[in-house]
Amino acid sequence: MILTKNATRDEVIQQVLTEAVRTSEPQLISLVEKIDPIDPFLFYAEGTTIADHRTFWKSAEGDVVIAGVGSVTRLRASKGDRFTELENQWKSLMEEAVVYDQYDQKGTGPVALGGFSFDPKKKRTELWKNFPDHQMTVPSYLLTKNGSEHYFTINALVFPDDHKEQLKFQWDQDRERLLSATSHDFIPPEIIAKEEIDPEEWKQSVKKATEDILNGKLDKVVLARELQLVFDEKIDPAQVLQHLEDSQSNSYLFAIESDGDYFVGATPERLVKVENRELTSACLAGTVPRGATDEEDRLLGESLLNDEKNLEEHGYVVQMIRDAVEACSEEVDIPEHPVLYPLKNLQHLYTPVHAKLNEEHTLLDVVSRLHPTPALGGLPSADAVDYIRGKEQLDRGWYAGPVGWFDSRQNGEFAVAIRSALLRKDRASLFSGCGVVKDSIPEDEYEETAVKLMPMLSVLGGAPWTTLKQ
Incomplete structure (x- = not known):
């Protein structure tokens, strides 16, 4: 250059x-x-x-x-x-x-x-x-x-x-x-149809996954599902982004166009950031809703911090990210215990990661080692991805993949594309997943995915739309 x-x-x-x-x-x-x-x-x-x-x-x-x-x-x-x-x-x-x-x-x-x-x-x-x-x-x-x-x-x-x-x-x-x-100027579209794609079959896939985990085929797998919306007008991604900005604080916003379709989202999950070789990553796994009152919110957060299933799931993510970062970095710093990461609709278990990227490695090297994390794939990683490929009904496409940017100075950042939607003219497909382990209950996992769908669903149909003005 x-x-x-x-x-x-x-x-x-x-x-x-x-x-x-x-x-x-x-x-x-x-x-x-x-x-x-x-x-x-x-x-x-x-x-x-x-x-x-x-x-x-x-x-x-x-x-x-x-x-x-x-x-x-x-x-x-x-x-x-x-x-x-x-x-x-x-x-x-x-x-x-x-x-x-x-x-x-x-x-x-x-x-x-x-x-x-x-x-x-x-x-x-x-x-x-x-x-x-x-x-x-x-x-x-x-x-x-x-x-x-x-x-x-x-x-x-x-x-x-x-x-x-x-x-x-x-x-x-x-x-x-x-x-x-x-x-x-923008005329907000109205939802004229909404369909969950095979919810009962999805619950059965969760039940089958718990049986396969108990039989030793794998330790954990993340299963995702789809919600489809149909609107009376073509969706404007600029307005969706603005509405996400207004409603989803502490989230990464992204929109990528390809041949007329748009993949848009507001994800809380950083994969990795590199700036002047300083590396920052995050372990984000374990979810509960926000409370309606401060006291309810506090109690939900405390229950998450002490929930064995969520702590186990979070621990998987921490260990995988530690192994990936240590392979290409030095001065790795990861706290022993997670803290709460609050969003508007949800709160998560969160552990930050800091390190110094070695000279011979790049941002994309780290992305390739981190993707997919156990929070989006499962454990062991290769077995979980194979299982998803064969058993999951959904074609994830870019959902749960890395999205981000890099420049000519080796700076950049990638996030994990959750809390997202694929916009196809007057149609939107929303995606949500959850980690399945040996004691997962299908109905509980279904409810968790419903909670995770709410950020995008509320933006596309549940709150007032505005006009962008400077």
């Missing part, structure tokens, strides 16, 4: 054009500027006037928001280890990129956003036909919010027959449109 700070913007563009002519190959250019604050949700919404392909990410802490419009390139592995192959593609792309950047901020310049399916070996159904097994997109236009500072990035492939003034005109025209949006 060629990082340019001293030259002017025009000089950098001319340099890239000259190289494109010399090599007869397109050249990746990235231009970063600091801008006045703008609402990322309006930026994302306005993106439809320029390109259908849009991506969105917001950290649980709210300190990093990244919204992408358009697509310069999409990284997809064709064979072998999908994480390793994508890493190699990214390195190759960055070797020739020319970046004009005077700020050196995470999440700016060339950034890839996207995700991975839960299980690449699972037979794909019609539900997820528009989503490939994995996809990381480098957006054409990128808004990045770091704390209180905002940055705008133009990423483009410059071809030998391009003209500098024409490129500048198009970029400036799109920039003005994206950064000047002040509102996004």
Whole structure:
């Protein structure tokens, strides 16, 4: 990667054009500027006037928001280890990129956003036909919010027959449109049909799983199910994101488009974050609802902290993440006991993880070691995934897979795509799962999945909708 700070913007563009002519190959250019604050949700919404392909990410802490419009390139592995192959593609792309950047901020310049399916070996159904097994997109236009500072990035492939003034005109025209949006009108759709997919069969699958666990086939398995909604109008993902922002604090927000469908969610579960080689992960397993009163809330939290089944399930996740992080890091710090992690509708058992990533490893190395965690797959991991592949009715697609971003400086973050929905024009599929162990009771597990469906269900049909305004 060629990082340019001293030259002017025009000089950098001319340099890239000259190289494109010399090599007869397109050249990746990235231009970063600091801008006045703008609402990322309006930026994302306005993106439809320029390109259908849009991506969105917001950290649980709210300190990093990244919204992408358009697509310069999409990284997809064709064979072998999908994480390793994508890493190699990214390195190759960055070797020739020319970046004009005077700020050196995470999440700016060339950034890839996207995700991975839960299980690449699972037979794909019609539900997820528009989503490939994995996809990381480098957006054409990128808004990045770091704390209180905002940055705008133009990423483009410059071809030998391009003209500098024409490129500048198009970029400036799109920039003005994206950064000047002040509102996004929206007519909220209404739910006209709702269907749980084979709930009784799902309960029977839980019962069968407990029998298989008692017979020693595996220790734990996570089984998921689907709820389908039909609306009277096409669903607007920008409005869904805004509503998730309003209602789901302490959650990661994401939206990934693929061939007209959108995978959207507000997940509490971080997989891994790397910033300046400082690694942060989290163990999140064990769930109860929030209470209607402070006292009820406290009692529910205390019961969770002392519940043997949930503590056992949480312990599985802690040990797996410890093993994965220690394999590629040093100075690993994991507390002995979990604490409560409260959300609006739910509270979870939570154990933070901190470490220093070794120089020879990357963010995607860690993602490949952590996915799937016992909280979304089971134990032993390979046996549980095989069991899910053969027994689970649902085609999970990207549900429970890693979603996130990384930049050219080896910074990035991935979360686990739960509390999510697949939006297909006027239809939405919501997903929820629970960990099944030897003493699981099917009706109790069904009720737990119903609780976990509530965050997305309330956003799509249970609370007032608003108009986005700056």
